[in-house]
Amino acid sequence: MKIENKTLNIAGKKTQLTILGEGPPLLYLHSAGGETEPIAFHHKLAEKYTVYLPAHPGFALSEGLDHIDDIHDLAWHYVDLLGELNLENVPVVSYSLGAWTAAEVKLIRPNLIGPMVMIAAAGLHVDGSPMEELFIDSFDKLRELLFFDPSSKQAIDYFPADTNDPRILMWLRAREATARVGWNPYLHDPKLAGHLHRLDSPVQVIWGRHDKLIPLAHGEYYTQHLPNAKLTVLEECGHMVPYEKTDEAAAIALDFLGST
């Protein structure tokens, strides 16, 4: 498969962009975990689309976190990036932090974003269904928080093994960049819920039944309050949908985008 790595200058911010596959353009916005190198899930999407996979400021080799104070700054960064790529009405597949970001971009520039797939999206505070603490140090506890089966190979391989693991620096950078926009208010924008009725693209919401980080109630809330959304719940699946249900989630996303 064709993979191209680029470094863009987005309003002064050095930005890592990976482009894979062929076909019409599709924007993928990644999660706090920082899946900025193509994973199996991206490859599935790239069978039908040219997938644009940028790294958020502060993730991977992207810089410019100094100019990001909150989720709105991150959303404006993507307004700039889509301008640079000359993309409009582009379909988006987005996951967790990325899905929250996609919703914020759609609100401030509705013409830039087309149909949206929102997987295990952050962004809301739902009374009675609090999000668990993501900013903990123990990888064992994170595995239990994020994966349906914390003893699976994906779960074991996902995190740096210890502080000598070369991935640790990127991991710490990803945590810092996530905290920058998601520490307080915790992984949500208090104003977002009040805007959902204005977010009128077709939306496919995908959620793991056993998501402990962002409970399914958040997916239900999005689906009920977005004007044009449907929800698909995946069984025996935690927060890590693209890893735990790679084929199913990709098939749902591609079916949805093919039908809009």
Add this chain to the structure above:
Amino acid sequence: MKFFAFHLMPWDRLPDDFAEKYDTAWTWLPNEIFDPVHGGELYNNYLDQLVLADQLGFDGVCVNEHHQNAYGTMPSPNLMASILARQTKNCKIAVVGNAIPFYDPPTRCAEEFSMIDCISGGRLIAGLVVGGGPEYYSFSKNPTFAREMYREAFDLIIRAWTEPGPFEHYGKHWKLKYVNPWPRPIQQPHPPIWIPGAGSRETIQFVAQRRFAYMGIPYFHMDFFQRNFDMFRDECEKCDYTADPEQLGWLLPIYCAETDEQAWAEYEAHLWYFVKKLLKGLVVFPPGYTSARSIAGIQKGLQQFMSTCETRNDIEAGGYAIVGSPDTVRQKLSERIKKLGVGNLLGLFQLGTLPHDMTCKSMKLFAEKVMPGLREEMNAALTS
């Protein structure tokens, strides 16, 4: 050479099954464990110990700020310092410090410190700190802004003390149209400033450049202090001056009894309560609190942290605490103070579950049999 009595005001009644039941003495430890009536007794005992330090001739007392934890139940050190401003007569009152990113606006710290300075007749030492990692969870303050909030608050407080008000402050984190704090401090241009640090070069450079005093964050191996204090002196030389020993402070637990054996017999259980329970969860680095590279580095430094100790021998070999007869304590301190080149010794006399009477006994022995000779010896050594 100056001698200070430092207090954390710890909680001394953690449950016996604490080790199995709780991951930490911080942030998430249920506050039902805190019994307010016993808490009141503890606060009064602890204040009595610091008043005693003044009566015994210590140069100063130290209080500090921590939140939502059992390690140090002093969320407002300024309350304690204001009581001490009245109840002590001669000693310095060092608040080390106020976690200024949490003071909103930070001019509150300038105001309260000025009050303490006025009430005490100019005896305040002003510590200005970033706040510990766990506190960024307790306050839901974004740790990725910790350093820039600290710098902004720091400069604002110094300006508030030194520049005639009212003036405007339009910073990134605080926007204040009228900065004009009443009262102003007695000590001019402002009270002496102490800044604690855990060895980051950035902090050491900052303190050296501004000619403030650097207090080593405790519970590390002797070698770790040595490295940091040497780095501080180098940074002062780079700024074209030689560091005054009083720009450096060394904080550590001290216990003194009639003989070495008696000291260890009386102290050891209380020390382990501190090491194994109260230190649990202290070292937490929330994202962005310091750079990713520093976090990776500090993780290595933690191999030289007191919580890795398992035996009395580990404690003694690393110099994590000084325990023994007056002769032993004096001899060990003398050797190490000379080596480290510090002009302030900050003794943590009460620690963990150490009862009031034993704390007072140890302080009296120290003040009578260690301090006078050591002071003389060090003054001669440090000025030679």
